Amino acid sequence: MKTxxxxxxAMGLIGVGVCSAAxxxxxxxxVKGKTIYTMGPAGKISDGAVVVRDGKIASVGPAAGLVIPxxxxxxxxxxxxxxxxxxxxxxxxxxxxxxxxxxxxxxSSSAIQPELRALDAYNANxxxxxxxxxxxxxxxxxxxxxxxxxxxxxxxxxxxxxxVKDALVKEAFAxxxxxxxxxxxxxxxxxxxxxxxxxxxQFIKAREYAxxxxxxxxxxxxxxxxxxxxxxxxxxxxxGGKEKKRRGGRDLRLEALASILDGTMPLMITAQKQQDxxxxxxxxxxxxxxxxxxxAAEAQGMIDQIVAAKVSVIIHPTMTRAFGETENLSMETAGxxxxxxxxxxxxxxxxAYVPKTRVVLLEAAIAAANGLPMEKALASLTIEPARLLGIxxxxxxxxxxxxxxxxxxxxxxxxxxxxxxxTFIGGVRVSEVRR
Amino acid sequence: xxxxxxxxxxERCACAVVLAAGLAVMLxxxxxxxxxxxxxxxVITCKDGAGFTIEKGTLVIDGGKIVxxxxxxxxxxxxxxxxxxxxxxxxxxxxxxSHIGGAAGADSSGPIQPDVRILDSINxxxxxxxxxxxxxLTTINVMPGSGHLLSGQTIYLKLRKPAxxxxxxxxxxxxxxxxxxxxxxxxxxxxxxxxxxxxPPFPGTRGKSAALVREQYIRAQEYxxxxxxxxxxxxxxxxxxxGRELAMEGLGECLRGERIxxxxxxxxxxxxxxxxxxxxxxxxxxxxxTSEAWKVADEIAKADTGWxxxxxxxxxxxxxVVDSPGGKLEAADMSHATGAILEKxxxxxxxxxxxxxxxxxxxxxxxxLSVRAGMTxxxxxxxxxxxxxxxxxxxxxxxxxxxxxxxxxVILSGDPLSVYTHVEQTWVEGTKVFDRSVAEDRLMxxxxxxxxxxxxxxxxxxxxxxxxxxxxxxxxxxxxGNGNATGNSGSDAQAGGGQ
Numbered sequence: 029m030k031t032x033x034x035x036x037x038a039m040g041l042i043g044v045g046v047c048s049a050a051x052x053x054x055x056x057x058x059v060k061g062k063t064i065y066t067m068g069p070a071g072k073i074s075d076g077a078v079v080v081r082d083g084k085i086a087s088v089g090p091a092a093g094l095v096i097p098x099x100x101x102x103x104x105x106x107x108x109x110x111x112x113x114x115x116x117x118x119x120x121x122x123x124x125x126x127x128x129x130x131x132x133x134x135x136s137s138s139a140i141q142p143e144l145r146a147l148d149a150y151n152a153n154x155x156x157x158x159x160x161x162x163x164x165x166x167x168x169x170x171x172x173x174x175x176x177x178x179x180x181x182x183x184x185x186x187x188x189x190x191x192v193k194d195a196l197v198k199e200a201f202a203x204x205x206x207x208x209x210x211x212x213x214x215x216x217x218x219x220x221x222x223x224x225x226x227x228x229x230q231f232i233k234a235r236e237y238a239x240x241x242x243x244x245x246x247x248x249x250x251x252x253x254x255x256x257x258x259x260x261x262x263x264x265x266x267x268g269g270k271e272k273k274r275r276g277g278r279d280l281r282l283e284a285l286a287s288i289l290d291g292t293m294p295l296m297i298t299a300q301k302q303q304d305x306x307x308x309x310x311x312x313x314x315x316x317x318x319x320x321x322x323x324a325a326e327a328q329g330m331i332d333q334i335v336a337a338k339v340s341v342i343i344h345p346t347m348t349r350a351f352g353e354t355e356n357l358s359m360e361t362a363g364x365x366x367x368x369x370x371x372x373x374x375x376x377x378x379x380a381y382v383p384k385t386r387v388v389l390l391e392a393a394i395a396a397a398n399g400l401p402m403e404k405a406l407a408s409l410t411i412e413p414a415r416l417l418g419i420x421x422x423x424x425x426x427x428x429x430x431x432x433x434x435x436x437x438x439x440x441x442x443x444x445x446x447x448x449x450x451t452f453i454g455g456v457r458v459s460e461v462r463r
Numbered sequence: 464x465x466x467x468x469x470x471x472x473x474e475r476c477a478c479a480v481v482l483a484a485g486l487a488v489m490l491x492x493x494x495x496x497x498x499x500x501x502x503x504x505x506v507i508t509c510k511d512g513a514g515f516t517i518e519k520g521t522l523v524i525d526g527g528k529i530v531x532x533x534x535x536x537x538x539x540x541x542x543x544x545x546x547x548x549x550x551x552x553x554x555x556x557x558x559x560x561s562h563i564g565g566a567a568g569a570d571s572s573g574p575i576q577p578d579v580r581i582l583d584s585i586n587x588x589x590x591x592x593x594x595x596x597x598x599x600l601t602t603i604n605v606m607p608g609s610g611h612l613l614s615g616q617t618i619y620l621k622l623r624k625p626a627x628x629x630x631x632x633x634x635x636x637x638x639x640x641x642x643x644x645x646x647x648x649x650x651x652x653x654x655x656x657x658x659x660x661x662x663p664p665f666p667g668t669r670g671k672s673a674a675l676v677r678e679q680y681i682r683a684q685e686y687x688x689x690x691x692x693x694x695x696x697x698x699x700x701x702x703x704x705x706g707r708e709l710a711m712e713g714l715g716e717c718l719r720g721e722r723i724x725x726x727x728x729x730x731x732x733x734x735x736x737x738x739x740x741x742x743x744x745x746x747x748x749x750x751x752x753t754s755e756a757w758k759v760a761d762e763i764a765k766a767d768t769g770w771x772x773x774x775x776x777x778x779x780x781x782x783x784v785v786d787s788p789g790g791k792l793e794a795a796d797m798s799h800a801t802g803a804i805l806e807k808x809x810x811x812x813x814x815x816x817x818x819x820x821x822x823x824x825x826x827x828x829x830x831x832l833s834v835r836a837g838m839t840x841x842x843x844x845x846x847x848x849x850x851x852x853x854x855x856x857x858x859x860x861x862x863x864x865x866x867x868x869x870x871x872x873v874i875l876s877g878d879p880l881s882v883y884t885h886v887e888q889t890w891v892e893g894t895k896v897f898d899r900s901v902a903e904d905r906l907m908x909x910x911x912x913x914x915x916x917x918x919x920x921x922x923x924x925x926x927x928x929x930x931x932x933x934x935x936x937x938x939x940x941x942x943x944g945n946g947n948a949t950g951n952s953g954s955d956a957q958a959g960g961g962q
Binding site: 123124125126127155156159160326328329347349350351355356357358359360379380381382383384385386387390393394396397398442443444445446447463 | 819822825831834836881909911912
């Protein structure tokens with residue numbers, strides 16, 4: 029609700045209609061910055077200006093000589109960044125109150141549930157969406173939280189819109205999984221070895237499933253659900269035999285797992301301890317899927333293997349509490365990975381209590397104070413996650429043709445005492461607080 | 464680390480004597496007569512007035528105490544001189560609310576347990592203490608949790624000896640502040656709102672919570688009255704003394720204002736309930752966390768809970784600064800402007816880590832984010848130091864850099880409110896207890912393999928591939944590895960370095 033009110037206000041107050049040569053109503057916003065970090069080929073521009081026309085970036089370059097279109101909204105600030113991208117959040121599924129009605133980030137009924145779509149659980153009006161947006165976050169990769177072997181799917185939204193449809197960028201991006209003690213449950217999986225055994229078994233089933241479905245589609249075999257005795261056992265295995273055997277036909281679980289194997293979706297595995305990271309790499313090698321390593325608290329001790337595996341890393345929030353499986357985390361890991369050439373993005377991750385979400389801007393700042401060069405930290409908030417999420421054609425840098433998503437600051441964006449003074453999505457101001 | 468290396472034999476003997484006496488009344492780790500002058504620093508004294516910040520300042524310490532501070536103060540003959548050009552020195556940070564040390568207070572047998580002492584649960588080897596000094600903390604109030612209306616007696620610790628390596632960290636008593644009678648200083652932890660509500664025997668509602676608290680304080684009043692009457696009788700007529708009740712004694716200390724109630728509370732109406740209780744039973748109280756204090760700032764500034772003699776208006780607040788609101792219903796309206804709004808209303812504000820909720824190593828950040836949201840710079844720095852000291856009755860010992868106070872200070876690489884600033888050294892009572900240029904200490908500051916262990920990491924974790932640059936270390940007096948991580952042993956000639 030807050031979102032819609034703010035949007036309406038923004039549209040009414042500053043979204044000025046301008047008549048173009050073609051006579052169509054246009055919205056033009058000009059943002060002038062003492063420093064513009066484009067995060068694109070134009071690099072850092074001093075005394076620059078970004079022109080956003082009808083939601084897209086129309087030009088970026090020196091402010092000098094720019095002819096301001098009549099009727100355009102003009103904003104002047106110290107620093108302009110592309111809208112920030114949270115590479116891994118649970119905001120929108122996990123809500124501010126931490127009560128049953130706003131906690132949809134983790135279903136507890138099954139260890140392997142890749143069929144759960146983030147799309148069906150995201151609350152576009154969640155206050156925490158507002159909160160992160162007020163620090164400059166314009167894109168969220170959000171969805172099911174770490175905590176099950178396979179927790180569910182993730183998706184990509186803009187931090188705007190009053191419905192999930194308004195916010196949507198990509199309706200399914202990855203399947204989120206977890207290795208290690210935080211994803212053991214009751215009887216099974218109870219150990220690390222069992223976790224990997226279960227995943228291997230299911231991937232093999234998913235491969236067989238995909239093969240069968242392909243053959244059915246081509247008419248090479250009769251559809252299993254129409255045959256008499258053919259039955260799908262995947263579901264049964266998952267529930268320890270309690271679930272009723274079902275016939276063939278579509279199986280949403282195996283379908284989702286198969287889409288990891290055919291490259292449609294990456295598998296994002298949250299793994300903190302070295303043995304869990306190693307297991308994730310081993311699994312990806314065996315089944316040839318695209319792995320995104322999330323958390324990776326002990327990545328600092330195995331940088332060579334991570335470089336060799338060519339995986340991207342969504343580093344744990346730098347202010348994550350250091351105990352249990354994260355006891356060895358370091359504020360320097362992001363800097364060390366980037367120095368080794370590993371693509372690193374920042375994610376807010378999942379927080380079970382207070383604070384209910386972290387803010388990627390503030391996490392990157394701590395990494396920048398601990399060995400990650402400042403502009404690399406900005407890249408890990410913008411163009412790196414855009415590439416990771418495959419949305420770099422639209423967001424992640426200030427380049428002509430990309431979305432007019434901008435984050436405005438009154439100083440070094442990473443400094444504690446700097447304020448985010450405005451956030452724009454598609455050229456529309458979506459946050460006006462000074463935070 | 465630094466401390467161990469600079470310790471003399473006579474200090475070790477002094478330690479043994481104190482232990483033999485069974486109680487720590489250690490006033491400083493350093494014998495007098497070995498003055499140290501830290502020169503050319505920007506010195507933030509946190510003392511109100513023109514001397515709040517001193518450029519090109521000198522801090523002279525001796526015998527664990529501050530001898531003098533100022534620009535151009537005389538350096539005693541024979542003093543060890545440490546050049547701090549480009550550095551900032553400020554008082555050791557005071558954390559009014561922490562849960563480090565594996566601390567645990569009351570159990571699930573009941574909601575009000577004033578007899579329980581957290582003293583009896585602390586593990587001095589907990590890595591949290593080494594992280595705390597890495598963050599510049601020198602004085603902390605270690606508290607039991609908020610799952611009870613009253614979860615026990617807290618302790619105020621001076622982090623005197625957190626970096627023992629091949630040495631023992633000592634007994635927890637050695638870290639305590641002692642009262643004149645030798646007993647350890649601490650507060651009483653109370654809580655209201657949802658955290659302390661539960662199934663019987665815990666209260667189910669806010670009304671019941673308040674009733675249970677009132678009932679116990681009334682019992683404590685009667686208990687005290689019984690003892691007073693017994694004492695008032697002529698000795699011959701007294702007979703046997705009334706039986707001791709530890710719980711009633713604990714509450715009695717609160718009723719007499721000797722033990723400060725350190726009260727967890729969030730929602731505006733819960734804050735008002737705390738003030739109502741404090742006014743009824745005349746206990747001194749500090750309001751902690753206070754997500755919604757900004758809604759009742761004027762009421763807090765008006766509520767007299769016995770702090771007037773320190774010049775504190777109304778009731779002081781120890782606030783937490785977290786990255787986002789929420790996580791529970793009561794924290795949904797949390798604001799980064801809490802410090803700013805309370806300050807404007809005239810309320811005395813301190814910050815706390817609530818470690819594990821926020822990390823002790825990032826305590827300076829609480830002040831910086833509050834300045835970001837409108838608090839004054841001086842107010843925010845005082846909220847890390849002297850204001851917290853007042854809320855623990857320790858303002859005569861710590862919290863500002865003034866002659867006669869404990870030589871507890873931090874040396875920073877730059878402005879205390881900048882994210883890029885590091886704590887380079889932490890000193891307690893004239894002894895360096897953290898030095899970022901030493902590999903083991905740096906590991907505690909940044910995290911990494913071994914930083915979470917109960918004992919000082921060695922062999923596995925410092926130097927080599929996962930070490931932090933220094934390479935090498937000493938263990939049991941022997942040099943290991945190929946670096947000179949302990950190269951500054953016994954020499955404090957240059958502050959900082961190591962970056």
